Structure formats: C-alpha cells, structure tokens
Amino acid sequence: MSINIGTIMFAAGIAGMIICMIVLYILPKIFEKQRKKLMEEIEAEI
Numbered sequence: 001m002s003i004n005i006g007t008i009m010f011a012a013g014i015a016g017m018i019i020c021m022i023v024l025y026i027l028p029k030i031f032e033k034q035r036k037k038l039m040e041e042i043e044a045e046i
Helices: 005-045
Strands: none
C-alpha cells in the first residue's frame, strides 16, 4: 500500500479544517476574557 501525494494533501486539508474550527471556537472566548479585564481596569481608573 503506497501513500500518494493526493492522499497526503487530503489528510492535511482535513487536519487544517479541524485546526481552524478549534481556533475559531477558542479565540472569541480568550478575547472576551481580555475585554472584561480591560473594562474592569478602565472602570477602576475612572
């Protein structure tokens, strides 16, 4: 059984899609935490 370039590209494409989905799911939560922290700091200064 030989693995050709098409199979490797297909697997890499699927892996890339999964990574993108994970990043899109995690990033908004990180930004939400940062935004809350910044808002609290700004309110504390006022």
